Amino acid sequence: MVPRPRSIERTKVDYVRLYSPSKRDVPTPQSINLGQVNYSDTNESKPTVLEKNVHSPVTPGTVNFPPFEATSELEKSANQRISQYPEEQRRSAVLPLLHEVQHRHGFISPESIEWVAKKLDIAPIKVVEVVTFYPGFRQKAPGKLHFRVCRTLSCAMGGSYELMAKLCDLTGIDRSGSDAHTDPISVSPCGNYSVEYAECLASCGTAPVCLVNDDFHEGVTAEKAPDLIAKYNR
Amino acid sequence: MSDITYLPGKEPHEKEHRLIFKNIDRKGWDTSIKTYLKEDGYEMLKKALGMEPQAVINEVKTSGLRGRGGAGFPTGIKWGFIPPKNTKPVYLICNADESEPGTFKDRYILHQDPHQLIEGMVISAFAVGAHTAYIYIREEFPEAAVTLEKAIAEARKEGFLGKDIQGSGFDLEIYVHRGAAAYICGEETGLIESLEGKRPYPRIKPPYFPAAIGLYMAPTIVNNVESLCHVVHILRMGGEDYLKLGTPRNSGTRILCVSGDVKNPGYFEVQVGKVTFRELLYEMCGGPKDGRNFKAVIPGGSSSKILRCNESFKIGRGDDAKDMTFWDLPLDFDTLAAAGSMAGSGGVIVLDDSRRMSWVLNNITHFYAHESCGQCTPCREGSTWMMKVSDRIEGGQATPEDIKTLEQIAYQIDGKTVCAFGEASAWPVEAMIDKYRDELLSETSEDNNFKSLERQEQEKFLGTVHS
Numbered sequence: 001m002v003p004r005p006r007s008i009e010r011t012k013v014d015y016v017r018l019y020s021p022s023k024r025d026v027p028t029p030q031s032i033n034l035g036q037v038n039y040s041d042t043n044e045s046k047p048t049v050l051e052k053n054v055h056s057p058v059t060p061g062t063v064n065f066p067p068f069e070a071t072s073e074l075e076k077s078a079n080q081r082i083s084q085y086p087e088e089q090r091r092s093a094v095l096p097l098l099h100e101v102q103h104r105h106g107f108i109s110p111e112s113i114e115w116v117a118k119k120l121d122i123a124p125i126k127v128v129e130v131v132t133f134y135p136g137f138r139q140k141a142p143g144k145l146h147f148r149v150c151r152t153l154s155c156a157m158g159g160s161y162e163l164m165a166k167l168c169d170l171t172g173i174d175r176s177g178s179d180a181h182t183d184p185i186s187v188s189p190c191g192n193y194s195v196e197y198a199e200c201l202a203s204c205g206t207a208p209v210c211l212v213n214d215d216f217h218e219g220v221t222a223e224k225a226p227d228l229i230a231k232y233n234r
Numbered sequence: 235m236s237d238i239t240y241l242p243g244k245e246p247h248e249k250e251h252r253l254i255f256k257n258i259d260r261k262g263w264d265t266s267i268k269t270y271l272k273e274d275g276y277e278m279l280k281k282a283l284g285m286e287p288q289a290v291i292n293e294v295k296t297s298g299l300r301g302r303g304g305a306g307f308p309t310g311i312k313w314g315f316i317p318p319k320n321t322k323p324v325y326l327i328c329n330a331d332e333s334e335p336g337t338f339k340d341r342y343i344l345h346q347d348p349h350q351l352i353e354g355m356v357i358s359a360f361a362v363g364a365h366t367a368y369i370y371i372r373e374e375f376p377e378a379a380v381t382l383e384k385a386i387a388e389a390r391k392e393g394f395l396g397k398d399i400q401g402s403g404f405d406l407e408i409y410v411h412r413g414a415a416a417y418i419c420g421e422e423t424g425l426i427e428s429l430e431g432k433r434p435y436p437r438i439k440p441p442y443f444p445a446a447i448g449l450y451m452a453p454t455i456v457n458n459v460e461s462l463c464h465v466v467h468i469l470r471m472g473g474e475d476y477l478k479l480g481t482p483r484n485s486g487t488r489i490l491c492v493s494g495d496v497k498n499p500g501y502f503e504v505q506v507g508k509v510t511f512r513e514l515l516y517e518m519c520g521g522p523k524d525g526r527n528f529k530a531v532i533p534g535g536s537s538s539k540i541l542r543c544n545e546s547f548k549i550g551r552g553d554d555a556k557d558m559t560f561w562d563l564p565l566d567f568d569t570l571a572a573a574g575s576m577a578g579s580g581g582v583i584v585l586d587d588s589r590r591m592s593w594v595l596n597n598i599t600h601f602y603a604h605e606s607c608g609q610c611t612p613c614r615e616g617s618t619w620m621m622k623v624s625d626r627i628e629g630g631q632a633t634p635e636d637i638k639t640l641e642q643i644a645y646q647i648d649g650k651t652v653c654a655f656g657e658a659s660a661w662p663v664e665a666m667i668d669k670y671r672d673e674l675l676s677e678t679s680e681d682n683n684f685k686s687l688e689r690q691e692q693e694k695f696l697g698t699v700h701s
Binding site: 084086089091092093094095096098099120126129130133134135136137148151152153154156157180181198199200201202203204205206207211214215216 | 332333334335336337338340341366372373374375376377409411412413414415416417428429430431432433434450491492493494495499500501532536581583585589594597598600601604605607
């Protein structure tokens with residue numbers, strides 16, 4: 001990422017204007033790079049809520065995923081998704097398109113938000129509001145292996161808290177800074193693993209359960225955690 | 235059907251009556267259309283296309299099928315709500331956003347028997363006159379989404395989907411739409427908003443009854459996976475015969491998903507109302523774990539009110555009223571409603587005497603605080619307050635006053651929100667306090683002096699505030 005000139009870096013990006021529907025004076029993604037902000041560089045220590053929601057902070061997992069690029073293959077599957085909805089209701093394809101992006105790039109970056117908005121001919125804020133609402137969309141890079149452990153009643157009784165503790169223990173993840181609402185994902189320092197609590201994965205009869213990337217595992221007690229990780233590292 | 239063998243350990247209990255789950259965990263069964271066609275698959279689709287749409291609706295009305303998603307609303311009546319003079323396209327949506335804690339029935343249908351769902355959807359779409367149907371599947375089933383898309387492609391190849399299905403002149407396209415891990419998308423108007431590409435804020439009813447004003451402001455029928463699958467069996471058996479299954483007003487079979495502290499948790503497809511809690515928990519699930527006793531049961535997903543195992547109820551009205559203990563209650567919609575809870579989505583969560591109720595309450599309030607969509611103030615703020623207070627009770631830092639506070643918050647959410655999420659988050663708290671007040675009180679202490687951050691700030695500026 002090319003470092004931005006100091007003047008743009010902290011001058012207030014006018015988000016209200018940037019994410020308003022009038023397209024005339026919206027800067028292109030190239031002219032203002034929303035990609036990475038190095039907070040340590042700036043005088044103010046904490047990012048604002050808006051910045052936190054629109055930016056994707058760099059995590060150790062970022063290296064695992066290619067930067068966003070609208071490849072022809074992505075365009076093709078996106079067009080196919082859009083064709084599933086009535087022509088005048090293209091906006092319906094927001095979720096499918098974001099899934100396509102997340103599946104390939106691991107998380108939803110500001111550039112991909114711009115791309116989805118352009119693709120569907122809607123204001124970027126309408127994509128941002130969707131991304132920030134759904135827990136299924138990640139705004140920062142997870143690890144190569146992303147564990148989603150169910151924490152809801154039946155799994156909790158079956159021992160999912162113990163499973164989470166064991167996973168963190170084995171992978172060196174520190175979950176103390178995470179928050180269920182604003183920052184659910186914790187990434188290991190090596191960037192290979194990340195964990196997150198999920199709300200009910202709908203397999204309560206085989207508790208505790210977890211998802212590893214797209215694979216579902218049932219009856220994963222804390223004792224089975226080392227085997228689970230070993231299975232993917234083989 | 236004596237030639238069906240099941241995987242070891244997955245054989246149905248003798249009290250079960252398998253319709254929907256006939257092929258689940260079955261030996262030699264797979265998701266391909268070839269396997270499905272071998273067992274007379276898609277025969278009912280052909281039969282339905284030879285009937286009048288109204289005749290299909292009447293058959294479902296006769297069967298008395300009640301929606302299996304949670305509310306138990308009669309499916310045939312729902313289909314009849316489409317305005318007769320409608321000129322807009324009609325949409326059918328399959329609600330596969332199964333996220334009620336304790337429920338895991340749809341998972342098996344979607345993963346192991348997708349063609350049954352597709353057949354049910356084609357019949358239902360034909361009955362209501364829909365030419366586009368969506369399956370809204372939750373994000374946590376990535377594998378099922380792939381399975382479904384493959385099954386749809388297969389069905390289209392065989393001429394069961396697409397243009398002019400089986401030469402009947404009826405067109406239908408089914409698309410899979412993946413959600414993104416939001417519980418509120420299970421609410422039908424929230425689901426529709428989500429399908430339109432927005433935040434899933436539920437719409438207010440009236441006027442937004444989906445059957446009249448739904449997806450893209452056109453008439454829309456939203457049905458649960460299990461309900462749509464039942465349509466196939468209703469056509470096979472005939473509405474009259476289907477009505478004979480189960481008990482009056484609670485016809486057919488339903489899938490009970492048992493989880494928690496029992497020896498053999500899992501799914502059981504039974505005739506509605508023919509199985510009591512005693513039979514379910516002791517005979518079918520093998521009783522409590524060794525050395526423990528049953529304490530309480532949440533009978534229909536985590537939003538239903540908890541029932542104590544040593545309770546007794548008065549069921550029925552007037553002279554017909556009879557006293558029943560918890561163990562004699564049959565699991566049907568009406569009896570559970572009379573017992574002050576609900577049959578909901580069939581997710582039975584069992585708690586034994588090793589569980590602290592404050593811990594259970596805390597887990598549930600955390601779920602609802604996380605999943606509240608934030609549209610209505612009572613629910614958005616209230617669910618978070620309930621979480622904070624229950625955190626305190628669970629951590630042993632609460633005062634007896636906190637139980638009252640919690641109860642007050644719950645009753646102020648109940649009935650004051652746009653959708654049923656308000657009730658869903660308040661009911662478990664109300665019931666838990668109602669039934670386990672003494673146990674919760676025993677974990678509080680007068681000596682605790684918890685001060686919230688807000689209170690601390692207030693006192694800094696205003697001195698000690700007396701409440």
